[in-house]
Amino acid sequence: MVDNRPALEQLMAQEGSRALHEEFLLAESGTLPDRQSRLTRARVVGARAWLRHLAAALGAEWGFGPPDLQSRLERWVATGAERLEALELEEEAAVERAGLSGDAQADARRVTLGAYMRLFAEGIGEIAAPAGLSGPEMGRRVTEVLRRESTFRKRVEKESFEAWTGSPMEGLLEEARVTAAPPEPNVIRILEAAAVWSWVRVLADALGEVLDPAPAAAE
Numbered sequence: 001m002v003d004n005r006p007a008l009e010q011l012m013a014q015e016g017s018r019a020l021h022e023e024f025l026l027a028e029s030g031t032l033p034d035r036q037s038r039l040t041r042a043r044v045v046g047a048r049a050w051l052r053h054l055a056a057a058l059g060a061e062w063g064f065g066p067p068d069l070q071s072r073l074e075r076w077v078a079t080g081a082e083r084l085e086a087l088e089l090e091e092e093a094a095v096e097r098a099g100l101s102g103d104a105q106a107d108a109r110r111v112t113l114g115a116y117m118r119l120f121a122e123g124i125g126e127i128a129a130p131a132g133l134s135g136p137e138m139g140r141r142v143t144e145v146l147r148r149e150s151t152f153r154k155r156v157e158k159e160s161f162e163a164w165t166g167s168p169m170e171g172l173l174e175e176a177r178v179t180a181a182p183p184e185p186n187v188i189r190i191l192e193a194a195a196v197w198s199w200v201r202v203l204a205d206a207l208g209e210v211l212d213p214a215p216a217a218a219e
Contacts, residue, residue, distance in 0.1 A: 001057040001204070011049040018045075042189070043109060046196035047116040051077055054120070054200060062211060065128045076123035083122070087115035087139075094147075109192070113199040118143050120203065121210075130211050138210070145206035146199075157198035164190050 001008075052074050059070035066072070091114040095107055118139045124130065125138025133141065146153070161169045165187065 001053060008049065008053045011052050015045045015049045040112065043112050043192050046192060047113055048077060050196055050200045051116065051120050054204065064130060069127060072127050073123050077120055080119050084115055084119050087118050088112065091115045109195045113195060114146065117146060117199055117203045141210045142206045145209055146202055149202050153198045153202045156201050157194045160194040160197055161190055
């Protein structure tokens with residue numbers, strides 16, 4: 001999945017075009033995007049593209065799903081706005097219970113990306129019912145692993161950010177806090193990319209744990 005960069009870049013371009021189209025529609029209705037909405041849109045573009053990439057990998061490597069697993073998972077995520085909103089509320093409550101980090105954007109990433117990962121897992125349950133797990137049950141099982149592995153996920157995020165920037169993550173973020181100025185746009189893009197990758201990386205591990213060796217109970 002990581003090595004197949006051309007396929008991922010194509011999906012990123014498609015999701016970016018989709019987001020830009022949505023932004024134009026909002027502008028025509030008189031709603032101009034602010035900085036926060038642009039950040040959220042960039043976050044969603046990365047999440048959707050990576051999840052489509054993961055759906056392709058799952059369809060190719062997991063032998064128990066239906067033949068059209070990839071396309072059905074893509075549709076599930078693309079049309080799951082109402083369910084996503086409910087999951088975001090649950091993730092927001094979980095973040096508040098765990099304690100806010102003091103970085104509003106980091107907390108927002110945890111909410112949005114946690115909800116997308118759970119939505120994807122629920123899609124697997126609804127479509128393939130592995131070991132008889134329903135969509136919500138599958139989502140809860142995977143989310144339990146994601147939360148259990150939060151320390152590892154944060155390490156993946158930090159190592160990815162530092163590999164791509166060549167700078168310590170804490171130093172750049174501390175500078176932004178001290179100066180009360182947002183990081184440079186390129187740093188923000190890398191922060192978002194590293195966060196999305198860390199969530200997808202741990203999601204893949206969680207799916208491996210939950211799905212293996214459970215066969216699908218429904219075609």
